Amino acid sequence: MSQSLDRALTLVGELATGPKTLEELSGVIDVHKSTALRLLRTLESHRFVQREGVHHYRLGTALFDLANRALEERDVRRSAEAALRELNALTGYTVHLASYEGGEVIYIDKYDSTHPMRMYSRVGRRAPLHCTAVAKVLLSDLPEAKRREVAESMEYPRLTANTITDATAYLAELERVRERGYAMDNSEHEDFIHCIGAPIRGSRGEVVAAVSMSVPKVMLDFEGLLALVPNLLATARAASTECGYSPRD
Amino acid sequence: MSQSLDRALTLVGELATGPKTLEELSGVIDVHKSTALRLLRTLESHRFVQREGVHHYRLGTALFDLANRALEERDVRRSAEAALRELNALTGYTVHLASYEGGEVIYIDKYDSTHPMRMYSRVGRRAPLHCTAVAKVLLSDLPEAKRREVAESMEYPRLTANTITDATAYLAELERVRERGYAMDNSEHEDFIHCIGAPIRGSRGEVVAAVSMSVPKVMLDFEGLLALVPNLLATARAASTECGYSPRD
DNA sequence: AATAGCCGTTGCAAAATATGCAACGTGAGG
DNA sequence: CCTCACGTTGCATATTTTGCAACGGCTATT
Numbered sequence: 001m002s003q004s005l006d007r008a009l010t011l012v013g014e015l016a017t018g019p020k021t022l023e024e025l026s027g028v029i030d031v032h033k034s035t036a037l038r039l040l041r042t043l044e045s046h047r048f049v050q051r052e053g054v055h056h057y058r059l060g061t062a063l064f065d066l067a068n069r070a071l072e073e074r075d076v077r078r079s080a081e082a083a084l085r086e087l088n089a090l091t092g093y094t095v096h097l098a099s100y101e102g103g104e105v106i107y108i109d110k111y112d113s114t115h116p117m118r119m120y121s122r123v124g125r126r127a128p129l130h131c132t133a134v135a136k137v138l139l140s141d142l143p144e145a146k147r148r149e150v151a152e153s154m155e156y157p158r159l160t161a162n163t164i165t166d167a168t169a170y171l172a173e174l175e176r177v178r179e180r181g182y183a184m185d186n187s188e189h190e191d192f193i194h195c196i197g198a199p200i201r202g203s204r205g206e207v208v209a210a211v212s213m214s215v216p217k218v219m220l221d222f223e224g225l226l227a228l229v230p231n232l233l234a235t236a237r238a239a240s241t242e243c244g245y246s247p248r249d
Numbered sequence: 250m251s252q253s254l255d256r257a258l259t260l261v262g263e264l265a266t267g268p269k270t271l272e273e274l275s276g277v278i279d280v281h282k283s284t285a286l287r288l289l290r291t292l293e294s295h296r297f298v299q300r301e302g303v304h305h306y307r308l309g310t311a312l313f314d315l316a317n318r319a320l321e322e323r324d325v326r327r328s329a330e331a332a333l334r335e336l337n338a339l340t341g342y343t344v345h346l347a348s349y350e351g352g353e354v355i356y357i358d359k360y361d362s363t364h365p366m367r368m369y370s371r372v373g374r375r376a377p378l379h380c381t382a383v384a385k386v387l388l389s390d391l392p393e394a395k396r397r398e399v400a401e402s403m404e405y406p407r408l409t410a411n412t413i414t415d416a417t418a419y420l421a422e423l424e425r426v427r428e429r430g431y432a433m434d435n436s437e438h439e440d441f442i443h444c445i446g447a448p449i450r451g452s453r454g455e456v457v458a459a460v461s462m463s464v465p466k467v468m469l470d471f472e473g474l475l476a477l478v479p480n481l482l483a484t485a486r487a488a489s490t491e492c493g494y495s496p497r498d
Numbered sequence: 499a500a501t502a503g504c505c506g507t508t509g510c511a512a513a514a515t516a517t518g519c520a521a522c523g524t525g526a527g528g
Numbered sequence: 529c530c531t532c533a534c535g536t537t538g539c540a541t542a543t544t545t546t547g548c549a550a551c552g553g554c555t556a557t558t
Binding site: 003004031032033034035038054 | 517519525
């Protein structure tokens with residue numbers, strides 16, 4: 001491990017909580033302010049941070065470039081785009097693409113609904129593990145021991161009356177996802193929205209991403225949503241094919 | 250300047266061009282692979298990079314978090330949101346918010362058109378300086394010496410038949426922007442789209458951001474677009490007020 | 499199935515950088 | 529105009545970073 005680098009990246013993380021002065025930042029990593037200044041100067045030269053006025057530092061514009069590049073490098077985005085765009089055009093509902101990376105589920109693409117509606121999700125953001133359809137799809141494909149380990153280390157904050165709130169119930173739900181081949185978010189994440197999700201597989205059959213479709217309950221009841229499962233599965237199959245998956249049966 | 254940190258950030262920048270092996274990365278910064286490995290291990294622990302299989306590194310998910318936080322820290326986004334959303338709802342056209350940071354113009358917010366249309370712009374991306382309405386608004390407010398310096402150091406790639414392609418013409422255009430109080434992109438950036446932009450001012454009258462509205466030529470001709478200037482200026486005024494600007498007259 | 503090659507990984511002595519310090523400069527507020 | 533707070537600088541010292549040689553693992557070829 002590199003101590004200087006560790007300190008500098010800690011500074012960047014600290015600036016994620018808002019602009020800070022040199023003094024504050026040197027306190028965070030417990031070094032002399034002249035040391036902190038040198039680190040900030042180097043971060044600034046790479047545009048990871050920038051000066052805001054005379055006294056404050058804040059996050060810099062390189063982060064936008066890098067985040068965009070990080071998204072574009074997720075090949076499954078490109079492979080899945082046509083299929084997801086078509087599902088969005090066909091149904092008019094919000095379609096998400098998410099992947100499981102470093103123990104988190106990240107939205108890596110999103111096609112907005114043509115109906116006016118506000119949703120929490122945003123590309124680059126994490127999806128809660130315990131209550132979203134994409135997370136259930138992704139976690140259900142983990143090897144059983146790993147799945148159990150992850151389920152037991154997760155937190156289960158109740159977000160709606162339907163939220164799953166313990167590991168045992170969650171693991172049972174993941175088992176149902178495995179059996180059915182798709183997942184449901186029965187207003188577990190947001191009260192007024194329900195959602196279905198399905199796996200996108202790679203060349204060796206492994207789940208490389210999840211696609212989901214989210215619908216406001218006022219626009220479609222649960223039965224109506226389930227009627228769209230075949231469309232979702234067809235989309236997931238099409239995207240899987242683009243990712244090199246060929247099913248054996 | 251911190252050499253280790255500089256090397257590590259160079260690695261991150263290199264990974265913006267695609268996944269790389271340890272060997273490739275150590276070559277980029279001209280150090281022994283054990284040194285590169287140590288830097289990558291530290292970057293990985295902060296989730297700036299992640300391992301992809303056994304042999305490749307790629308950009309990590311911390312970049313999504315940081316980019317999102319970097320956006321949220323731009324206060325003008327929040328201050329301007331209501332006004333920009335209203336303009337978008339009223340007209341149905343794409344509305345952008347951009348700021349001038351570190352010598353670049355960055356889109357920091359965007360409200361998509363309700364009509365189906367594809368645009369280059371994306372939040373977090375840079376806007377070309379020579380041919381977009383937001384860039385003209387932002388650069389026109391620079392002190393004259395600085396404006397001239399920037400105009401003379403810029404490049405002017407021709408993107409359409411209408412693109413401005415030299416500094417002299419560009420400075421004249423910025424002068425017109427200053428006089429009129431708003432900017433126009435007369436299909437200089439994209440052939441089928443034209444665009445108007447206006448300044449959002451801060452408490453001391455300085456331009457802190459630019460708002461723009463982009464319209465396909467097939468939907469509205471140039472005269473029709475100019476007829477929307479009063480709406481745009483009203484939006485810019487409302488947003489400026491939220492940013493602490495009070496005009497003296 | 500075994501071997502070779504390639505690439506990632508490790509521990510440690512030597513090389514090199516990072517660090518803290520004291521003093522200075524600047525800007526803002528009283 | 530003075531004082532205080534915070535950013536900035538140059539340099540000797542302290543500490544980390546570095547490269548090296550050897551090892552381990554994985555994949556491909558024989």
